[in-house]
Amino acid sequence: MSEHVLEMRRISKSFPGVKALQDVNLAVARGEVHAICGENGAGKSTLMKVLSGVYPHGTYEGDIVLDGQTVSFRDIKDSERSGVVIIHQELALSPFLSVAENIFLGNERATRGVIDWNETNVRAAELLRRVGLDLNPVTRAGDIGVGKQQLVEIAKALSKDVKLLILDEPTAALNDEDSAHLLGLVRGLREDGITCIIISHKLNEIRAIADSVTILRDGRTIETLSLHDGSVTEDRIIKGMVGRELTNRYPERTPEIGEEVLRVEHWTVHHPQEHSRVVVDDAHLSVRAGEIVGIAGLMGAGRTELAMSIFGRSYGSGITGTLYKNGREISCRTVQEAIRHGIAYATEDRKRYGLNLIDDIKRNISAAALPKLASAGWVDGGRETLVAQGYRKSMNIKAPSVAAVTGKLSGGNQQKVVLSKWMFADPDVLILDEPTRGIDVGAKYEIYTIINQLAAQGKAVLVISSELPELLGICDRIYTLAEGRITAEVPIAEATPERLMQHMTKEKD
Known part of the structure; x- marks a missing residue:
C-alpha cells in the first residue's frame, strides 16, 4: 500500500482568459492533516474542485492517483463513492430540513424505496455524538448556529464512509470557541485514520493542527513544508505565499483627524422578531473625518446589528436614538436615506448581501x-x-x-x-463589517492600504472585526461591545488585547 493516500500530478485547469492551475503537484500522506495555503486566487479551491469531481475528468489536464490507482471522477457522487468528501466554505445544508434529513440527503436510509425514519434519526444521533454535538436530530438545520452547522456537515461526510475529507476554510465564519472545537474534531479524525486536507487563511491554526503544508502561488505549486518539528514560522509560510518577506502586516499611517462626522446617541435596537429582546442597548459612539474607529466584541455582542441598524434601519425593530451628521440631526429610516446622507455599509456577508x-x-x-x-x-x-x-x-x-x-x-x-x-x-462615513474575513495575508495588506487611503481622503471609517490584532493594527480608537452595550472607548495608545477582552466580556451590572 502506498504511503500516499493521494497524489495529484501536473494538474492544469483553465477558464476563459485565466490559467487557474498550471502543473500543480500535491502528495498527501495517509492519515495526516495536510494544509493548503496561498493568496486568494492562487488556485486552492479550484484544485480541490478538480479532486472532488466538481470539475470532472476531461475538463483539466493531469492525473489523480488515489490509493495507488489513477481515478477519473465524473462528478461529486463519483468521488464520494471512492471516499473523497469535500465541505465547501459556503455550507450546503437546507435550512428547512431537519439535521438528520440533511445528513442523509442523497444517501437516504431506505428499504424498497421507503425511508426508514427511525434508522435515519438513530444513525444521525450517533454521528452527531461522534462530532461532539448534543443535538436532537429532528431539529431544523436553520435553527442552529454556523458553528454547529459546520459540525453537521462533518457528520454528513462521516455518513459516507469518508477516507479523505477536504475542508475549505472551515473556521472562516466561526468564533474562537467553535473554531477550537472543530480543530479538536479534526485531530480526532486523524487519530481514527481519516486523512484531512484543510484550506485556511488562519496560519496560526494551520501551524497548530497540520502535519504538512503545500503552498500555491499564481496557480503553481511553490513548495511543501513539514510542520512536525515546529521550525516553520508564520512568516516563513507568508514568504512562500506572497513571494517576498512581509515585514509589516499593517501599512504605516500618520492619521490626520478632523471634525466629528457621525455621532450616535442613545441608540437602542430590538430583535426583528422577538420585539421584547434588546439587541443594542443605549449605545453611544462617534467617528471623525480621517479617523479609523474599531468596534470589538465577541460573537453575539451586537456588532453587526448596531451597524445595520445605523445603515437605514436595515436590521431590527423598535429602534430609538439619534444620529448626527456634521453636528446636525439626520433621519435614516431607509437604506436610500442613509446613502443620500453619505453613509455606506460594507456587509460581513459579501456573497449574500454585498454583491x-x-x-x-x-x-x-x-x-x-x-x-x-x-x-x-x-x-x-x-x-x-x-x-x-x-x-x-x-x-x-x-x-x-x-x-x-x-x-x-x-x-x-x-x-x-x-x-x-x-x-x-463617495460616502462620508464608511462602515466596514469584517472587511478581511476569508482573505489571505497579502490581500489583507491591500485592503488595509485601501482603508488608509479612504481615511486620508477625509472619510470617517468604522471597522468591525473579530480579529483584535487587526483592530490594534489599523485603528485610532476602539469601542468594545458586550451584550449589546458599549462598555469602553479605548485610545489606540492604551489598547492591548487583554484590556479589550476585559471590556468585551464585561457583564451587565
Missing part, C-alpha cells in the same frame, strides 16, 4: 450610485465601463475584464469589488 454574484464586475461597482451615471433616465453604459475599469486598475482586481462574473472571483477580489462600489458612491 450580485451572477452579474459582472461593472454592474456591481455601479449598483449603489447609478444616478451618477444616468443621462435622461438611462444609465450610460460607456461611462459605467470606464468607471469600473478605473477601479479594476486602481484596486488591483484580478479579473480578465470588468465583464467577468463577480461570483467567479476569489474572496479577496470580491471584497475589492464591494469596496469599489462604495468608493464610487
Whole structure:
C-alpha cells in the first residue's frame, strides 16, 4: 500500500482568459492533516474542485492517483463513492430540513424505496455524538448556529464512509470557541485514520493542527513544508505565499483627524422578531473625518446589528436614538436615506448581501450610485465601463475584464469589488463589517492600504472585526461591545488585547 493516500500530478485547469492551475503537484500522506495555503486566487479551491469531481475528468489536464490507482471522477457522487468528501466554505445544508434529513440527503436510509425514519434519526444521533454535538436530530438545520452547522456537515461526510475529507476554510465564519472545537474534531479524525486536507487563511491554526503544508502561488505549486518539528514560522509560510518577506502586516499611517462626522446617541435596537429582546442597548459612539474607529466584541455582542441598524434601519425593530451628521440631526429610516446622507455599509456577508454574484464586475461597482451615471433616465453604459475599469486598475482586481462574473472571483477580489462600489458612491462615513474575513495575508495588506487611503481622503471609517490584532493594527480608537452595550472607548495608545477582552466580556451590572 502506498504511503500516499493521494497524489495529484501536473494538474492544469483553465477558464476563459485565466490559467487557474498550471502543473500543480500535491502528495498527501495517509492519515495526516495536510494544509493548503496561498493568496486568494492562487488556485486552492479550484484544485480541490478538480479532486472532488466538481470539475470532472476531461475538463483539466493531469492525473489523480488515489490509493495507488489513477481515478477519473465524473462528478461529486463519483468521488464520494471512492471516499473523497469535500465541505465547501459556503455550507450546503437546507435550512428547512431537519439535521438528520440533511445528513442523509442523497444517501437516504431506505428499504424498497421507503425511508426508514427511525434508522435515519438513530444513525444521525450517533454521528452527531461522534462530532461532539448534543443535538436532537429532528431539529431544523436553520435553527442552529454556523458553528454547529459546520459540525453537521462533518457528520454528513462521516455518513459516507469518508477516507479523505477536504475542508475549505472551515473556521472562516466561526468564533474562537467553535473554531477550537472543530480543530479538536479534526485531530480526532486523524487519530481514527481519516486523512484531512484543510484550506485556511488562519496560519496560526494551520501551524497548530497540520502535519504538512503545500503552498500555491499564481496557480503553481511553490513548495511543501513539514510542520512536525515546529521550525516553520508564520512568516516563513507568508514568504512562500506572497513571494517576498512581509515585514509589516499593517501599512504605516500618520492619521490626520478632523471634525466629528457621525455621532450616535442613545441608540437602542430590538430583535426583528422577538420585539421584547434588546439587541443594542443605549449605545453611544462617534467617528471623525480621517479617523479609523474599531468596534470589538465577541460573537453575539451586537456588532453587526448596531451597524445595520445605523445603515437605514436595515436590521431590527423598535429602534430609538439619534444620529448626527456634521453636528446636525439626520433621519435614516431607509437604506436610500442613509446613502443620500453619505453613509455606506460594507456587509460581513459579501456573497449574500454585498454583491450580485451572477452579474459582472461593472454592474456591481455601479449598483449603489447609478444616478451618477444616468443621462435622461438611462444609465450610460460607456461611462459605467470606464468607471469600473478605473477601479479594476486602481484596486488591483484580478479579473480578465470588468465583464467577468463577480461570483467567479476569489474572496479577496470580491471584497475589492464591494469596496469599489462604495468608493464610487463617495460616502462620508464608511462602515466596514469584517472587511478581511476569508482573505489571505497579502490581500489583507491591500485592503488595509485601501482603508488608509479612504481615511486620508477625509472619510470617517468604522471597522468591525473579530480579529483584535487587526483592530490594534489599523485603528485610532476602539469601542468594545458586550451584550449589546458599549462598555469602553479605548485610545489606540492604551489598547492591548487583554484590556479589550476585559471590556468585551464585561457583564451587565
